[in-house]
Amino acid sequence: MIALRLLWREFVSGQLTLLALAIVVSVAAMTTTEVLTDRIDRAMRADAAALLGGDLKLRGPRPIDPLWLEKANALGVASTETIEFPSVIGSGSKFELTGVKIITDGYPLKGQLEIADTRAGVGYPTSSIPTSGTAWADPQLASKLDIDVGDRVSVGETELQITQILVFEPDRGGSFVSLTPRLLMNQADLEASQLIQPGSRVRYITLFADGDLEQFKAFVEPKLDISQRLRGVVDGRPEVGNALTRATTYLSLAGLLTVLLSGAAIAMTANRWATDHIADSALFRTFGLSGREALGIFTTELVVLGGVASLLGVVIGYGLQLVLVDTIAGLLTISLPEPSARPAFLGVLTGFVILFGFAAPALILLANVPPIRVFKRDYQVSGVGQAGRYGFALVAIGLLGYLYSDDWLLTGWVLLAVIILVALVSLIGQLVIRSLGPLERVGPAWRxxxxxxxxxxxxxxxxxxAFALTALAIAMVALIRFDLIATWETQVPTDAPNTFALNITDDDQVAFIEAVTSRGGDLAPLYPIVRGRLETVNEIPLIEHLQGIEPPGSVRRELSLTESGVLGRDNQVDRGRFFTDADGPGLVTVESKLFDELDLQLGDIIHYTVGPDRISAEVIGSRVVQWDSMLPNFFMIFSPGTLAPFESTRLTSLRLLNPAKDTAAISGEFRQVTLLSVDAILNQIRGILDRVSQAVSVVLYFVLVGGVLVLxxxxxxxxxxxxxxxxxxxxxxxxxxxxxxxxxxxxxxxxVISGLLAAVGTELLGWLVYTKIFNLEWSSKWLIWVLAPLATGTIVGVIGRWSAKQARQMPPAQLLKIADT
Amino acid sequence: MRINPGDSVAIIGPSGAGKSTLLSLLAGLDIPESGEILFQGEAFSGLSEDQRAAVRRGRIGFVFQSFQLLQGLTAVENVMLPLELTGMSVAQAKQRAMKWLERVGLGARTHHRPRMLSGGEQQRVALARAFVNEPALLFADEPTGNLDRRTGESVSELLFELNQETGTTLILVTHDERLASRCQRILSLEDGTLNEVAA
Incomplete structure (x- = not known):
């Protein structure tokens, strides 16, 4: 009762306003970000799943174990099976090696197929699949066989009628390196075609979606053998997965910073509150209360305050999130899932963890007040030491960090960074403060x-x-908001190609370039394509060279090889070098990841077979390739002249101004050239980035509010x-x-000093976050060194001056009346 | 009422009689609604807060019941404050402050912060601060009020000693009749009227 009365009196008198406000704001901030992150994350995963055809994809050389399908069914996980294998498809006298894909009703589980009614037609989404006796050919197959809708093709022992042109296939992936023509057909026709014979190179792919995927994954994963591979949204589509992982990591990071700032505000106000209550505590002790009982009164006060403030924060958080979703909703291509109750629970928990983590030292101080303090006002009350204070705060931060990010590594890094930063800032701060002497000469006021x-x-x-860390937090979040997202966006430039062009012959080359540029389009360089298979490394057969380790998929089949003397702008040499004009034929540079997977060394000689012929080349460098640039990219690039003896067609990517109209016109002009639209994938990636930017801006505002609270x-x-x-x-x-x-x-x-310290901190933390968490390159940001001191100098100066004015409002005569020291 | 240079005057009276209010009026911390207060022939009324501060600067010293030292500064830095406000260089101010701290018997504790000093020691620092710029007029508000009897006596002993040495005018507000009796004049404030009790 005493506790409640005290709480009410203090609240009315305004003593607790800031403490309550700090809790409300931190809980509201965390709840909003958490609800928003949760919903956006789920929406983005759903979007990305549409590009995988499902949430999970199992691939193997044998049909899936029926027991697994039963398990999926029991867990409410939907599934559909597809079968893929290469086969020669014929029409009249023309034959083409084609990737055949067998599907059943229900495919795809996520996303949609897009089809066109004629070869030059415009694609539209559909939820149907080819019926028995029919098949859908992609534009490449159609142009190679020179067929159109209505024509018949021979597939193994049977014949199928082409009823649609397949424009887009969600689970085909964004890699255009080893594109083979595609034929989509119904499982009902599989037996009649007699395509699958013992020894056929067949891939069985099962897609899964919805239901209890985590449990299903846990069930399947231990049972996988070396030939089977299970992939989720994040690992199945690297170009989308990367954006997703970074986005959610960013949001949790910003959330943690908000917690830190609110915590600092709570620690300061709680400490003040405790100091103001030392006399009360002493008084309680003289009434005969034990230290524990006195502590009980103050703890009850804080618990009730924390509870009420947290609930208020949660309500504000949900409300705010609704408003935000409304404004963002227009930008989203699909609706957000409903908010769950988890963030509310987390919000209240946050309120208490943050309140007691940062206010515990204040409570302990109050419990330690001896009754003698009533008489001896200058009696020193010993509270928790410096180490204890920081210890409590760190435990609270760690706990919250884990609660929100579910990521010990990230939490660990943040904790470590906090410890180092606090130590560094206080150390440098002391040094700088001590060396301010010369500034005293500016004038008497300065002195x-x-x-x-x-x-x-x-x-x-x-x-x-306090000022430096606040400025640092704001600088970091703003930096990431503007810089990191700009970095992503340059990775998918607005002038990124939206169309791929394949099978351009030498004779057509000049006319084709003219056809594209005359319509206002742009082209990447034209790369000659020769298909070949990797046979040996240093004359040792590949299998032996890898000592039984399964070679990566990209070299198990024929790979598109090219030659070029110019390094693409989305390629970076990380080992060895690229070709110079002085180099002759017979050299090769390898994509960096494949370089490692093939266990290559600079100077190794590799052999490719191209039809009946052989190419040998010396490995002189490796390249890091940015696969999501939508430009043509290759695992193997040979030095100019190496592929000259072989017949080749050319491949490039285009940016067309009016993709639908231009594609129809160009493919009408060049019948054998295949044009593939990649707009769908591009838009998907852009959409995700857009959403992330929105969410990230919201988080930035919260960090700003946190900063104001600290001030x-x-x-x-x-x-x-x-x-x-x-x-x-x-x-x-x-x-x-x-x-x-x-x-x-x-x-x-x-x-100004806080700003400078914040700039130092931003360089350190920025380097850490960019390189360790986002896997991006960090470059020094000179603007921070100018902006941070300028902004903090002005803001702290103005606010400080205002507060000092408040301070000067106490008339000196009051001094005579203050009995307390 | 007129107080002459070099006088020592005690103002006594029961709690709530208005002793502290009178003191703040005399020191120009506040201005009276009616009447006039002249310091060295200059009237406080009609001056702004800042102008009154300028009058006080270097000429008036204070000793408060609750010491009123700046907690963040060391003893010597507290004593230096009034000198620095008059524009004296740090080195000079420090030298003089050290001298005064030695004079009040705290030569060994110059770099301690107030909270590390006892009540008596804090009040000695306050005395050093009050005398350091040799003010013409010193106001003391219950200077021993927060101290035990023995400490209080030694502080008041020091106060009168310094007062004599410097020839400062002293106006002292107190409950303590023994302390009051050490002054040349005693004024009693009761029911809003001021009476000369003894001279």
Whole structure:
């Protein structure tokens, strides 16, 4: 009862406003971000699943174990089986090696097929599949066989009628390197075709979606053998998966920073609150209460406050999230799933963890107040030591970090960064403060202001740390918001190609380029394509060279090989070198990942068979390839002249202004050239980035509010002390002007130094976050070094000056009435 | 009422009689609604807060019941404050402050912060701060009020000693009749009227 009455009185009198506000804001921020992250994450995964054809994809050389399908069924997981194998498809006198895909009703589980009614027609989505006796050919197969809708093709022992042109297949992937023509047919015709014989190279692919996927994954994973591969959204589609992982990582990182800032605000206000209650605690003790009972009163007060504030925060969080979803909704291609209750629970938990993690030292201080304090006001109360304070805070941060990110590694990095930053900022801060002497010569007001800083390094260092870390948090989130997203966006430039062109013959080359450019389109370079299979490394057969390890898929089949003297702008040499004009034929550079998978060394000689012939080339470098650039990319690029003896067609990517119209016109002009639209994939990636930008902006605002809270807390908690100081100085004859100027000098200096420290911190933390968490390259950001000191100097200076003005409102005559020291 | 240079005056009276209010009026911390207060012939009324501060600067010193030292500064830095406000260089101010701290018997504790000093020691620092710029007028508000009797006596002993040495005018507000009796004049404030009790 006492606790509740105290709580009410203190709340009404405004003593608890800032503490309550800090809890409300942190809980609201966390709830909003959590609900939003949760919903956007689920929406993005659904989108990405549409590009995989399902949520999970199992691939193997044998049909799936029926027991697994039963298990999936029991767990509510939908499934559909497809079979893929290469086969020669014929029409009249023409034959073409084609990737045949057998599907059944239900395919695809996520996303949609797109078809066109004629070879030059415009694609549209469909949820049907080829019926028995019919098949769908892709534009490449249609142009190679020179067939159109209505023609018949021979498939093994049977004949099928082409009823549609297949424009887009969700689970085909974004890699255009080894594109073979495609034929889609119904499982009902499989037996009649007699295509699958013992020894056929067949891939059985089962797609899964919905239901309890986690449990299903856990069931299947241990049972996989070496030939089977299970892939999810994230690992199945690297170009989409990367964006997803980065986005969610970013959001949890920003969430953690909000927690940190709110925590700092709570720690400061709670400490003030405890100091204000030392006398009350002593009084309770004289009434005969034990330390534990006195603690009980104050703890009850905080629990009730925390509970009410957390609930309020959760309500605000859900409300705000609704408003935000409304404004973002227009940008989303699919609707967001409904919010779940988990964030509400997390929100309340956050309120308590953050309150007690950061306010525990204050409570312990109150429990340690001896009754003698009633009489001896200057009696020192020993609270928790510095280490204990930081310990509590770190445990709270760690706990919350894990709760929100589900990622010990990320939490660990953040904790480590926090510890190092706090240590570094306080160390550098002390050094800088001590070396401010020369600034005193600016004038009397400066001298006074600067001396305040130098003489009380404990208090000025504390403020410096609060300002610097706040500025750092804001700088980091803003940096990531603007820089990181800009980095992603340049990876998918707005002028990214939207169409691939295959099978351009040497004779057509010039006319084709002319046809594209005359319609206002752009082309990447034209790459000659020769298909070949990797046979030996240093004259040792590949299997032996890899010592029984399964070779990667890209070399088990025929691979598109090319030659070029120019390194693409989305390629980067990470080992060895690229070709120069001085190089002759017979050299090769290998994609970096494949280089490792093939266990190659610079100087190795590799042999490819191309039909009956052989190519041998020396490996002189490896390239990191950015596969999601939508430009033509290759695992193997030979030096110019190496492929000259072989017949080749050319491949390139285009950016067409009016893809539908231009594609129809160009493919009408060049019947044998295949044009493939990649707009769908491109838009998908852009859509994800758009959403991430939105979510990230929201989080930035929360971090800003957190920063304002820290500033307000640090000013409010130091206000009583400052008031008294101002009054003392004025009783000694200091003028209002001198005090005002000296405080301006003091805060301006504090602000500028905080900004500089924040810039140092941003460089360190930025490097850490970019390289360790986002796997991006970090480059020094000079703008931060200018902006951070300027902005914090101005903001801290203005706010400090305002607060100092508040402080000066206490008339010195009041000093005579303050009995307490 | 007129107080002459070099006088020592005690103002006594029961709690709530308005002793502290009178003191703040005399020191120009506040201005009276009616009447006039002249310091060295200059009227406080009609001056702004800042102008009154300028009058106080270097000429008026204070000793408060609750010491009112800046917690963040060391003893010597607290004593330096009034000198620095008059524009004296740090080195000079420090030298003089050290001298005064030695004078009040705290030569060994110059770099301690207030919270590391006892009540008596804090009040000695406050005395050093009050005398350091040799003010013409010193106000003391219950200077021993927060101290035990023995400490209080040694502090008041020091106060009068310094007062004599410097020839400062002293205006002292107190409950303590023994302390009041050490002043040349005693004024009693009761029911809003001020009476000369003894001279």
């Amino acid at each position: 006074f202001g600067i001396q305040q800083l130098i003489r009380d390094p404990g208090s000025s260092g504390g403020q410096l740390m 307000a807390a640090s000013i409010q908690t130091s206000l009583p002390e400052r008031r008294k100081e101002s009054a003392i100085l004025r009783s000694l004859g200091g003028s209002d002007r001198l005090l005002s100027q000296s405080q301006w000098a003091e805060f301006l200096t504090l602000g």
